[in-house]
Amino acid sequence: MRKILFVETKLHLRDWPSMLFTIGLPVMLLLVLGLSIPALSKTGASGLRGVDAQLPAMMTLLSLLVLACSVVPAVLTSYREQGVLKRMSTTPVHPARLLVVQLLINLATGTIATAVLIVSARLVFGAAMPRHWGWFVLAFLLGTAALLAIGLVIAALAPNGKTAPGIGAVVMQPLMLLGGVWIPHEVMPDVLRRISDFSVAGPVTQAITDAWAGQAPQPLHLVVIVVGLVVFGGLAVRFFRWE
């Protein structure tokens, strides 16, 4: 298991364009948006600026969505299509190990991206560190798990490696909208905000934002994330094909 983790990590690092996308892009957007939109640097009703919690949380979601909807389905469908999973099933080690390792690596990548976002926001905008670490870690881990489960479902249902990125993009765009990457949650129209509250992606952003700002996430958001994790995790287990 440790060797699979080691080798897969090396392969992941060799795929530097995807690293650039998952870590570089969110950080770059954080800096560009934070520096170019004055409203984000104004203190809001909560006593915090947009760059303190909301913007970094939005960029965290962006990074996780790219991992879940683009990287995970691309890697897993290509492993299935090329017979990597099937070849492994001829050995005493079940290919499910490879799946677990892939999820761990993507969790680690998301963690690194988030850490870089925290540090960048602190250095460039003097933003506060997440104020409630316990809630922050919980919201991040549950949120990442739920989003990666969506990625697994995409990988399970995509007929082949060519269609996976397309399906991933179709899933990712509405989740970005509902997750508040384009419009912040509180300025969304009422209907959209209500949908957003049940969209998994929206609650992930909200829970992370709340924890960052030092509040406990809303119970509704945590419940939606956990339900998403269970439902999509179950679907992935039910429909995943090894060949």
Place this chain on the structure above:
Amino acid sequence: MKIIEVRNLRKKYPNHLAVEDVSFEVAEGEIFGILGPNGAGKTTTVECVAGLRKADGGTVRVTGLDPHEDRDELRQVLGMQLQSAALPEKIKVWEALDLYASFYPDPADWTELMERVGLGDKRDTTFKKLSGGQRQRLSVALALIGRPRVAVLDELTTGLDPQARRDTWELVEQIRESGVTIVLVTHFMEEAERLCDRLALIDAGKVVATDTPAGLIAQVGGEQRVRFRPSAPVDDAVLLAVPEVREVRRSGEQVTVSGSGNLAPAVTLALAQHQIVPGDLRIEQATLDDAFLALTGRKLS
């Protein structure tokens, strides 16, 4: 006890019956071929033997193990090279070998194995940059890395150029010399004839015949043809007088004699007695292709 026993194997997919009734036995140390046209059920058969698919009927035993019940033990004794299974593009040859070695309790020394399959100088090359022949040799090495007693090689040389194909054949013979029993799936008659000790001809999910390559050819009567251009005119009667000759045909100057037994020496001897030299002499013997055609009424490829 035979190392592999397959009895009345049956496997149905949702839309078609891939294997209807396949039985064969493989003795320890032999190269056993499974030969048949595309879609005959060869791959499904060996995937049931390797425990990758669950058979719908019949029994399979590999070293006495049931591939489905004894999944883990089976994978320690059987290594499989899959038809067209790749590796991640960016994995290096040594990394793949090292990784797969870690899957087994008592693996072979992968550096030695890498040399044996001729990839010693490709140690740090990524999978993407290997040629078709090199990929297949790596694939064979991965099938052997757990020190299996049986290696299943599925369509090993499909898509390779003739030189790479011959190199791969030599590798297969070397593996057998090291004591590993080999099940070779192929649709190349030439490959089966060259490598296999015994083989099963499979067509439409059934075994048509099981024998040595020579035995299978003999089963269809061993018809031979001898073609030549005689140095002087020769009468049909001279040739038809030879007991082995069945038929004489002419097209232009060329004479084609069909028959059986020791046809070529008998014909040349008869010609020599009339001071005639057979020019452009060519002997065509029946092949596995002919055997397959005779047994199934269809061409192999």
